[in-house]
Amino acid sequence: MTHSHTCGGFLKTIVSEATSPPAPFDAKAFLAALTDAPGVYRMLDAEGKVLYVGKAKNLKRRVSSYFKKTGHSPRIALMLQQVAQVETTATRSESEALILENTLIKKLAPKYNILFRDDKSYPYIMLSGDEFPRLAFHRGGFEKKSRYFGPFPNGYAVRESIELLQKTFLLRTCENSVFAHRSRPCLMHQIKRCKAPCVGFVSAEEYAADVRKAEMFLRGRHSEVIGDLTAEMQQAADAMQFETAAALRDQIRALQAVLHRQYVSSTQEADVDIIAVHIAGDDICVNLAMVRGGLHLGDRAFFPATGAAVVEPGEALTAFMEQHYLDHPAPARIIVGIDAGDEFSPGEGKTIVALPRNEMERAWLEMAQRNVLLALQTRRQVRAKAGGRLDALREALNLAELPHRIECFDISHTMGEGTVASCVVCVDGTMKNREYRRFNIAGITPGDDYAAMRQALERRYGKVAAGEAVAPDLILIDGGKGQHGIAREVLVELGLGHLASVGVAKGEERKPGLETLFVFGRAEPLQLAQDHAGFHLIQEIRDEAHRFAIAGHRARRAKARGRSGLENIAGIGPTRRRKLLAWFGGLDGVKAATADDICRVGGISRKLAEQIVRELHG
Template sequence: MSHSEFDPKHFVSNLTTRPGVYRMYDVNGELLYVGKAKNLKNRVASYFRVTGLTTKTMALVSRIHSIEIAVTKSETEALLLEQTLIKQHRPPYNILLRDDKSYPYILLSNHHHPALLFRRGDKTDKGTLFGPFPSGSAVKESLNTMQKVFKVRQCEDSTYSNRSRPCLQYQIKRCSGPCVNLISDEEYENDVRHARMFLQGKDQELTAEISAQMSAAAADMEFERAAELRDQIIQLKHIQEQQHVYGQTGEADIIAAIIQPGGLCVHVMMVRKGKVVGSKSHYPKMPIEITEGELLSSFIAQFYLGGIQELPKTLIISHQLDDAEALVEGIFATTQKKIEVLDNVRGQRARWLELAKLNAEQGLQARLSDKRNHFSRITALQKLLGFSEAPMHMECFDISHSSGEATVASCVVFGPDGPDKKRYRSFNIEGVEAGDDYGAMKQALTRRYKRVKSGELDAPDVLLIDGGKGQLTQAEAVLKELGLVDIFLLGVAKGDTRKPGLETLYIGSKEDEVVLPPDSAALHLIQHIRDEAHRFAVKSHRRRRDKKRRHSVLEEIPGIGPNRRKELLTAFGGYQELLSASQENIAKVKGISAKKAEEIYLYLHKS
């Protein structure tokens, strides 16, 4: 496979399992298909199965050159965003409505026993219309939900007037049977009122009212009625998600910036009339030595002053700008439109900003792990190191501890496709003085490369050490002692300011120092490997530290299970108080015999 081709297996392996929307593009960048998913990883993976695909799906898959994703907070939000994008772009492989101007509505009819009905087009029916909704499927989904929760009829008046006995909907508990008087007018009106509140978005008031009715029913010993109301509340809480992708009002562009070693990302999410009508991640080439605020300022100036994008009323940004006032004045001077720039928002706007940040993080993570991008970085590293072939196996070590407590060394492995997490290893460091990072590094390297020397493990092409000359010395000594002199050493030391992009590299020895420019592809790969080793070391250390802190000495005493430990700690209040207790006092605890008290006392004082 050429490294310029799309690799679905690698792409899917790095996808999130969150809900969201995916967009498939051809080699010319034309949008082929927009879809939604409850689990992005599983849904996208289903397109690349070996068997079971339809002719249409196979035709679509054969044209895919790239896939972009937009993460959402829920499947409902993904559905609404999907419909917006389909209407906006009309992708050739999506099912398109023939009449985009005819929106679907829900009608609450004007009848003695009102019905909830699906309506589209002319609004001539008598009653109250709720909508419009983004699609017919959204209306049907809402009606299906209200059938289960409120049991308001959904049959046409002609069907209602001709019923002499309850229909199937009554039998499966999706209608209360007003057509044959199986519910009183008062009770039915109460259900209709609740359905109306639900459609009006009065979620909190509705839940509070039903909760009060449930409590009253329980107080009156009407337990079956209370149980029904309880089930209603559970269903309502399940479906009444706070919308982030689809709100009531609002017109804004939400812009989130993220900077990580190896890449930058600016994600723009456009909200019009409360709906997210589009989003896109941008990856500008800029110096690493820059703050998120400076990145946003530069991006906004180019994006809006250049007339690329229509101006909303508000820009909601992830970081504060030093030149926000000048930027607003500049935009007004060139467009005669006054906008506001906000970085401190609450409520719905804060949820939009949180979603934009999430998409920026996911977009940059996907870009950093992209196989084609990784190959270009490996090629740049090959040139830097003077290798005849690209390094296909790289390892990096890092040390993590809390003031010497629970020291752990990490070893991460990078292959031709990027991080090979199945081959990651962590080493619990023992017998080394607390805080001795050099000793910890030496122990971890010795344990790892003894197995390489014995032939159990393959030797890496490059061994990357995070920590500068001191740590590099330990690595040189270990490899020399084991006779593994063919492994290429690469040391990485942080600069004086400890900021990404200013690292000093020691290539092959402590004397050969190199400082690469911040936009170097080789440096970005080294930073990615180094940061991954640091992340894995911190994760492993915290796991070991927390496990140690949760451990109780009482767990080591034979014959003392959870119940006896609980009784002992309850009686004495803690381990130190138990340690100072006499054997006679221990024997007074419930479930502790005189013999067991003696065993506990001797164990606690054995040293």
């Protein structure tokens, strides 16, 4: 029986589930009544589970293609054998259908959809909307008063661009709180990275002209910027203002150098994305390269979850574009290595998706295809190494199966102050940062590690016992026999006593490699050889839990004391702290800096710079 009703602006047609035993799906009758409107369709099995979600410009034509055409890919052919029911939602436009499709895919996670998990936003360069705009690294939501340039494939590309713009146009990067309270120029002015608008060393008009040039450069108008600077240099030289002319000459050389440094660049100052797809066995990789303003900014690899054994390259390409460009702006042109068909048109037809048309675009695609192969090769090497370590750990601990999901807990505090428990997660030998958790511990006697561990475990595994969270295959407790005993008590109380667990006690003088393992179900403590692959995995996970706990504790303690994050780093006293804050224009600037940037500050060694990066980024 078929029902139709209107809900929330959508016309929804539902083919109801048949009673047991299920009747064969009558595709002919269903298609006869299907609308020509754009919309979303859902393929369901006999149990009502969603197998696949798709969108279409024309629902009738698109859904009909599944049941009237032959030559489907193995993946789609297998899915069609299981289809017992189809649901469709007609929308007012194709864009509306794209949004709805993406929402349903993320919510339902259908077995035969290709899902790209890319929740991390891309970084941008920001020019703030202040009287003297600030140049800054930005990730997240946009403010109306500021201007944003990007996206960039990674933070390194942003920081490199900001450094170039600082050297060339001398724009400020300090936070507004620092800018508003300066009484004399900072070190950035002294090393000729800023014109010191904070103390009036540059007029608003001159600074605005520099901002305009920087904005033109970021928009890809390189030739125009260099032409303007060349004209200004000639005028200064004619007026015998040789110092000004020399400064302009240096600006021109800096810009030309960065343009020359691009191993692949375009004279057309184009905005282009290049997408390469490669499938090897069960592994799928999509590599996205970005060209902005004619400059190749680097690339990024994506590995989708397919839920099915066989996927065609064209299917992976279309799925990636539909999901990626829903959340990120599409450039004017997307270069692909295979025909994407006519099912995808980002930006309401403003973007062209096509094969390379000239030698430059072929070079870009060739680079993307080379990088997609390298990404897959690296992923397989990492997976092989992780699999070997997991198998060695399973054998050493006498586990029935491989511990695919491992969770590790640690406690951190300073004399009982700011107690924080960490839980880090390792899945198939790879750390899953997005699943890490911290627990702020309260209501216990300060310094009572046993009570802190009990509280953290009860909060984490109480959800497992209630069926609200997934259970791990192995639990690691950073601590000795006592902490592990507390863990076993909590697990038994929650009805999870079957879960495997290990207490990792620090060795003599806390030396790495001398740890003792207290294994659930084993009467005597276990010590593994220092070169044991499974032991290395335990050490890596334990160290990550320790790092994550310390970072959370220091942040909580600093917040309670109202202190800067730099004050908690050994070796950073008042003098070095002032230098760092002045050099980078505030704590945010220090956090955005790399170790290479930080060790340029006087008195900061490479070792200390690396420590600062580790401490600030937890």
